[in-house]
Amino acid sequence: xxxxxxxxxPVAVEIDCMAxxxxxxxQFDGNGDPPPxxxxxxxxxxxxxxxxxxxxxxxxxxxxxxxxxxxMVEATVVAWRLPRVRSENVADRG
Numbered sequence: 001x002x003x004x005x006x007x008x009x010p011v012a013v014e015i016d017c018m019a020x021x022x023x024x025x026x027q028f029d030g031n032g033d034p035p036p037x038x039x040x041x042x043x044x045x046x047x048x049x050x051x052x053x054x055x056x057x058x059x060x061x062x063x064x065x066x067x068x069x070x071x072m073v074e075a076t077v078v079a080w081r082l083p084r085v086r087s088e089n090v091a092d093r094g
Contacts, residue, residue: 024050028079034059039067041083044075056083 028043039056042064053075056067064073 021045021050024052025079028081030080030082034080034082036060039083040080042073042077043079043081044073045078046076050078 024043028041030040034040036059039058042053042057043050044053045051053073057064057073057077057080058067059065059080064075064077065071066073
């Protein structure tokens with residue numbers, strides 16, 4: 001069962017998407033071209049919204065490439081950042 005308060009108008013949905021997009025873009029703080037000798041994380045965008053690629057990329061000769069395979073990224077990259085340090089979970093240590 002849906003209540004009227006649960007339903008979002010198209011304007012509200014658009015504002016939510018814009019807010020989410022702005023939040024994601026704010027997390028990717030790379031300016032200009034990334035260092036060519038370092039893999040980076042990239043944020044892409046398509047008709048569905050923004051998403052982070054699950055693999056590191058490099059900016060080589062004016063093209064985004066998968067760091068591991070060297071394949072060209074076939075997505076619209078809108079932002080990049082240096083890789084975030086992932087914290088190691090103490091419980092995972094053997």
